[in-house]
Amino acid sequence: MIDRQRVIGDLITPNNSKIILLVMDGIGDIPGDKGLTPLQEANTPNLDSLAQKSDLGQTIPVLPGITPGSGPGHLGIFGYDPLKYQIGRGILEALGIDVEVGEKDLVARGNFATLDDDIIVDRRAGRPSSEESAKIVEILNENIKQIEDVEVRFYPGKEHRFVVKLTGEGLHDKLEDADPQKEGKPIKYTKALDEASKKSEKIINMLIDKIKEVLKDQPKMNFALLRGFSKYPNLPQFGEVYKLKPAAVAVYPMYKGLAKLVGMEILKAGQTIEDEFNTVKETWEKYDFFYVHIKKTDSYGEDGNFDSKVKVIEEVDKNLPILLDLNPDVLVVIGDHSTPCAMKGHSFHPVPLMVYSKFTRKGLSKLYNEFECARGTLGTIYAVDVMPLALGYAGRLEKYGA
């Protein structure tokens, strides 16, 4: 994959245009029982009217057939090749539960597990509730505050999951997972994969023994598996790469975290879609790029809740005039991936894309949905093409060559 950011780097020419990137998470779908997708089923007069003035297309998040997680899905639409930039699971887990991560931190994802005679007999400790698990996290925080010169802090996650953050000098993250992946296996310690990570190896393996000791009398959650060791990734900063002043409007921690990773300013978004759109309105003069994230299209897709996904789309549509009235130069409507209700999870299907600007071909499509987008004037492109396209429509890219 050609690095789009490298190619367009020399072509960027700032102007006064304003760009909105509206991301309906997991928007793409496949037909449900009635033979329609949620986008087709939803009553969306505003999106459809916009489609008539826009160029439509569809994006491939990573490569055909590949289902992206939220990290790669978002990196792609932010213009970062998701095959080049890989964000560690520890970081993503930490972002997801709103853990602040800085340059001296090393984070990992943890699972509470059940140990019997030093053999891992349940990798998820009988799937405790989040409340039960949070109590164990509290016990760990009370008993383990430091290993040698490294501070240790635990954060509760969903069910058996938690995040551990190590803070200190000289921590590196080229480390094997401390997780045998299978039940019936003995404890697996981590192993440094390079010289620089030897200190982390030592601290983490001491930590594993300490956790075992502290939890030894717990009936089920008597051990922990640590994996996805990761430092804060050093990503090119969105504002510098594109010479934009970017802001992020997102309700959920994971997406605020992803936006922060690329250097966007995180705005107070409120709770509802209307709140989010009004946040854009209120800060319109201060930024020239707004990433707006709608979570629940994905959540209901994951739940297999077709009707509620339809309702979220209708809520976006109802509030869309708040954004349209701002008269953005470019409004991109997209998802980071598809989340078909019938699959109850992310999928590899292409993602419907709509780009509104004054300079569109328009006229081909009457509706905004998967099928009109598949036949749209933009064709089928990669997610990493979306930012260059938005910049092109915004007049922010100079001609390439004479």
Added chain:
Amino acid sequence: MIDRQRVIGDLITPNNSKIILLVMDGIGDIPGDKGLTPLQEANTPNLDSLAQKSDLGQTIPVLPGITPGSGPGHLGIFGYDPLKYQIGRGILEALGIDVEVGEKDLVARGNFATLDDDIIVDRRAGRPSSEESAKIVEILNENIKQIEDVEVRFYPGKEHRFVVKLTGEGLHDKLEDADPQKEGKPIKYTKALDEASKKSEKIINMLIDKIKEVLKDQPKMNFALLRGFSKYPNLPQFGEVYKLKPAAVAVYPMYKGLAKLVGMEILKAGQTIEDEFNTVKETWEKYDFFYVHIKKTDSYGEDGNFDSKVKVIEEVDKNLPILLDLNPDVLVVIGDHSTPCAMKGHSFHPVPLMVYSKFTRKGLSKLYNEFECARGTLGTIYAVDVMPLALGYAGRLEKYGA
């Protein structure tokens, strides 16, 4: 971008087929006041009838969102990755005003500028007319014929622009522009960016002083800024790469020049579209590949002259039977980029593509325009895919693998 030429290199199998690549420069557009593009507005019975027998698609000239200049636009449709092969501005400027450039030459683009007390106060010397500027070029040619062992020759361009050609041994082109880019700055000399270009650096900086001395009494055009230093690029030759005998039919110097860069034979094209098509007819037996360039679709796009762009398309259509009667095995109708009248310049929009041969899927499209092409059987492809496609339809590519 995978190098198509490398991939198809081993597959080329010459035969007696004849291919025409008809390039309507800047053909792609966006809807005008009446909601139609020039291609939709134009009355084009021949192109439309051809569309019914052809495969349609659209091309991305470089990458989505990127607007190409004429150089990258043409390299792409000739099958040369425009991100790999970059042609210097000096060469393109020289080609554009029909300056012969050979292997010992180093060319640069010049601007006449106004100097006041060694400060550049006007980078375009008050935008002189081409006639005024040509007189200064004459003065330079009279007074500067040689710097050490290097011959110097100036060629007039449009308004404040000119081309300077240095001819001698050991000239290389890894050089900084001798142009501060901003007004209110002092003279900037060139600087060699590698050891081999040291001689060029010395000659050019002596030339700059000499120009200043010769022009010192001119009221406005009393200095020159030189940039885009470039040697003749060493491109793979079209005829060798594709095992074709290629000819170019183009009226404007820039396009003859681009065709010459890749080794096409330049035919006397006449002036009108009818002349150009008759040139193909008259030389039909001598070549097996014809690149035919129509300039004015782009020129009128640049002028924002919608009606005249429509008329040029209709003129192409009216004369198309001259080409069709030759019964070409493959006729590709394409542009090098889009030039929307509403934008008065090149753009990033995909370019309509039509490929006629005996072996098309046909039957999907009734018209040749941006929208039918966007939904055509060829899909959305890169410009560098066009030559392999043409060769494929011509039966000039062997099966890849067994």
